[in-house]
Amino acid sequence: MASYPPDGHVHTQFSWDAPFGDMERTCARAVELGLPSIAFTEHAEFGITTLVDPDRELPDWLSQYTDPDGVITPPALDVEGYLASVARCREKFPGLRILTGVELSEPHWHTRRTAELLDLGGFDRVLGSVHTIRHTEEPGTAATGVREYDAGDAYHVLAAETVVRDYLAEVARLATGSDVFHVLAHIDYPIRYWPTDAGPCDPHAFEEEYRYALRALAGTGRALEVNTRVPLHPVIVGWWREEGGETLTFGSDAHFPENLGTGLREAAAMVEAAGFRPGAHPYDLWRTTRVTAVPAPPRP
Ligand SMILES: [Zn+2]
Ligand SMILES: [Zn+2]
Numbered sequence: 001m002a003s004y005p006p007d008g009h010v011h012t013q014f015s016w017d018a019p020f021g022d023m024e025r026t027c028a029r030a031v032e033l034g035l036p037s038i039a040f041t042e043h044a045e046f047g048i049t050t051l052v053d054p055d056r057e058l059p060d061w062l063s064q065y066t067d068p069d070g071v072i073t074p075p076a077l078d079v080e081g082y083l084a085s086v087a088r089c090r091e092k093f094p095g096l097r098i099l100t101g102v103e104l105s106e107p108h109w110h111t112r113r114t115a116e117l118l119d120l121g122g123f124d125r126v127l128g129s130v131h132t133i134r135h136t137e138e139p140g141t142a143a144t145g146v147r148e149y150d151a152g153d154a155y156h157v158l159a160a161e162t163v164v165r166d167y168l169a170e171v172a173r174l175a176t177g178s179d180v181f182h183v184l185a186h187i188d189y190p191i192r193y194w195p196t197d198a199g200p201c202d203p204h205a206f207e208e209e210y211r212y213a214l215r216a217l218a219g220t221g222r223a224l225e226v227n228t229r230v231p232l233h234p235v236i237v238g239w240w241r242e243e244g245g246e247t248l249t250f251g252s253d254a255h256f257p258e259n260l261g262t263g264l265r266e267a268a269a270m271v272e273a274a275g276f277r278p279g280a281h282p283y284d285l286w287r288t289t290r291v292t293a294v295p296a297p298p299r300p
Contacts, residue, residue: 005268006037006283007261008125009103009185009225009251014042014082016075019061020256023085027093029257036282038260039125041101041185041251042082044117045074046110049132052149052156077102079120097283101125103185106132106170108177118180127225127251128174128181130189133166152193160198161205163190168209175216183249184217186227187236203233211239218244223285226271228263229253237274247285248276 007030012023023040030038051070058066066072083100090098100123107114107128118126133154136146154163167190175184187210194201203210214236217224224240226232226248237248250267254260276286 002265002268004033004035004261004264005250005278005286006039006097007035007252007254007264008037008039008099008101008183008249009041009127009227009253010038010260011042011103011253011255012040012085014040014078014085015103015255016043016045016065016077017061018255019059022257023089024092025257026254026260027089027096027098029260030096031093033261035096035261037097037099039099039101040082040086041103041125041127042077043074043105044077044102044114045105045131046113047106047132047148048073049148049150049153052153077117079117083121099124099283101127103127103129104181105129106174107180108174111178114178114180125183126181127183127185128178129185130167130170130174133163133170133190135162135166151190154190155193155195160195160201164194164201164206165209168206168213171213172216175213175220175222179220181222183223183225185225185251186229186253187213187224188227188230188232192230203235207239210236211243214240214245215243218246221246223247223249225249225251226267227251227253228267231263231270232267234270234274237271237276241275241288241290246288246290248287249285 011018012021012026015021049072065074086098086100102123104114131151132148133151134146134148151167171187191201224245248271250264252260252262252264275289277289278286
């Protein structure tokens with residue numbers, strides 16, 4: 001199989017939801033796999049989420065940040081400790097290109113705190129993410145008004161199609177409402193949690209919503225991430241290209257060393273078939289090979 005593309009979305013012990021993260025072991029794993037480059041994009045979350053079912057059994061790492069009413073308050077990112085760890089790893093693994101980074105949750109909702117964090121970090125790679133959706137209940141229903149749900153948790157209270165539509169609408173608002181990130185992470189995030197009893201998830205059912213979000217992102221000249229936690233459907237990469245998208249990155253979204261690079265080579269092959277190519281340097285974004293004029297077919 002072909003070589004690995006760069007892994008542009010990786011978490012370590014500095015991410016609050018990665019109890020088994022380990023930056024140094026992740027670097028060792030990257031060298032072992034032959035990854036050209038890696039970006040440590042730790043979580044920065046300024047929002048507070050409320051679990052739909054507060055009595056749900058939670059893993060230790062999550063319960064320590066959750067109050068009895070199910071309100072989760074993520075801790076702040078230790079930027080200083082993180083940057084010191086990256087510096088140590090760069091020294092220890094000189095052959096590996098290590099990018100600093102951060103994964104911002106809904107930066108368009110938290111502009112002041114996001115700007116303060118970015119000033120502090122001087123990050124090489126900034127991912128923009130949606131993890132929380134805002135759902136507007138129809139007037140006259142029991143819970144009229146706007147409610148926030150974790151996108152995975154939302155399936156407990158909303159129809160599966162509604163979760164995906166709400167999610168993609170928020171992605172479009174993120175794309176147009178924030179200019180601080182370089183790459184849109186996991187446009188298919190809610191598909192990870194798609195309920196099995198809802199049948200297979202066909203992206204064509206949401207084509208209009210995907211295209212709208214992709215067009216909004218392409219209009220800002222930024223990159224789309226091919227996240228491999230679930231394989232991104234190739235048709236979405238095709239829509240990205242058709243809507244004017246020029247650049248792509250890859251992300252395993254690994255939260256522990258053993259998951260690094262998972263699915264990246266398969267994703268690279270898929271993206272290549274859709275007309276994207278690596279840049280000059282192994283850590284560059286991948287770019288479209290857009291054909292500007294269709295050559296005439298050869299005469300028989
Ligand atoms: Zn994420
Ligand atoms: Zn992530």
